[in-house]
Each structure stands twice: as C-alpha cells, then as structure tokens.
Amino acid sequence: MAHDRPTHEPSAKGTSLMDVFKELIKEQEEGRPCALATIVNAQGSIPASNTAKMLVREDGSIAGTVGGGLAEGKVIAEAREIMKTGTPRMISFNLHDNPLLDSGMVCGGSLDVFVEPYLPAISLYLFGGGHVGLVTAEFAHRIGYEVEIIDDRPEFANAERFPWARKVHAGPWSKTMAGLAPNSRSMVFIATHGHVFDAEVLTWAVTTSAGYIGMIGSKRKIQTVRSKLLTAGTPSDRLNRVHAPVGLDIGADTPEEIAVAVLAEMIAHVRGGRALKTASRTISDLDHPSPAATIEDGDEDKRALA
16 A cells, blocks of 8 residues: 655655655655655756755655756656666756756756665565465575465465565455555565455555555456456556566476566566566456467366466
8 A cells, every 4th residue: 555644745845855765764764666866967057056955755756956947847847757767777867958947946957866776675475375485485595585474374485485475474364454554665476375365465555655555366267256356346557557467478387487477477577578568468468368478277277286
C-alpha cells in the first residue's frame, strides 16, 4: 500500500541544505524512492547558490530549490523519470537558446543540474516455500534482492530452510498479508501449494503498490483464478498487470529453470529490458492465447513443485 504522509508545498525556498539531507534520510528510512538534484555549473545570475540542492520525492513534491522557474519544473519532471530508470543524468539548460526557461531562474547564461536517484532496496515477497520457492528465493538473494518468505506451513517457512531471508512468516495467509506493505520497488511472486491459496494471495496482491506481481500456474489454472476474482468484483485492470504464466517464455521445466525464468522476468522489469515485450506474459494475454507457455496446461502447473 502507498504510505500516507503530510503533503508538502511544491515550493521549498528557504529550506536549508541540512533540511534537504534530513528529508532525503527520511525518504530512505520509509522505503520511498527519491532523487537529489544538484547545481554543478551555472553561468549567469540565479536566485540560489551555485551548488544548491533540491530533493524530489516520488510524488513530485520537493525540499530545497535549484532556482525556481520553468527550468526547475523540468528538473522535477526529469527526476521523477530518473527514479523509474535508476540512472543518474545531467540536465543542461542554455537560456540563450531557450529564453522561455529563463523565468525567475537564470538571467541568461547556462545551467547544469546533476540528478541522482536514491532508491530503496528491491524487496521480493515470495508466497510459497516449496521447491520452486526455495530455489527462486536463493537466486533472488544472490542477485541482491531482500527476500521475505510467506507460507502457512511452518515446515516450509523457517529460518533453517531460508537462513538468508530478511524475514520468514509462518502462519495464516490473511494474518501475514495484513502486516505487509509492498511499495513500488517491491515484487510479489505467488507459488503456494494450492489454487485456493493462490487466489487468496492474488486478491490481496493486486490491491498493493507492488511494482511486479507474478503467479505460477498453467494457463487453465490461471484462467480459473482470474474468473473467480472477476466474479468476486476485482477490477480487470488490476488483474491485467499480473505476470501469468510467470517467467520469461524459455520452456522452463525444473525448479531451477523456472527460477531462472522468473528472475529473468523480474530483472527485465526492474531494468526495463526489452525481453518483457517479447517473452513476458500477463493475465490479459489469455484473451489472445498462443501455443507457447512456460508451464504447459498438461503439467498441472507443477503443483507438486510448489
């Protein structure tokens, strides 16, 4: 779920450099992405220090300023895009070439602003501690994701089985999910030991802010779960962002191969890889079926592996 917090004024003139860093620390502690814009070069007169800094939050609100005006608005817009890509960028303004940007900011001349993202760690909420979940969690940990394991079976969700997990939750699905709050940098992978549990978890997952949601299963099972949720009133647009059958379409069969396919899709999601456009599938694709599938209908969705 999105975090609630007091709204901030769009303008933050008079904010000290220390205040900017305090806000940066606050955003990081609360697991929200943000970006820091710093003036690295200025030619001409600007109503700010030539090394001024401005924090841009995920919602576009700011702390500090890099001079105001239309150019600052462009910096804010670029910073929000940079938070999505994770790639820092230098933004340059030549006010001689574009005088419209010279509105209360620079009296002629030029300005260079360096914008760097500060992104929370990627969290993977993995539902199902069976064979596929075990291997996927291990590989995800090696990649650098912070993994939380959720299962209603204590023998499949314990610190001995997952010694490197950030947290391990063993207990009723609904009780555990009530205490979780995925953000836009979080991913949810659903591979429980039963279709009913998959549906329960998916119903919760699509109401969260998780940036990626994937569910294991055959096309037949996924269609059944989808129909059940639609009948129960879940909006179709929420379901259409679910990756299912989960994983890039590489013909994966074993738990290890499935884990590779799933994590490849997650990496493509995080990095904006082109593979998502050709080998990744969402629930909405079931309306336009193709013969290929990571887990074929006849395999009964590898339930014995989950």
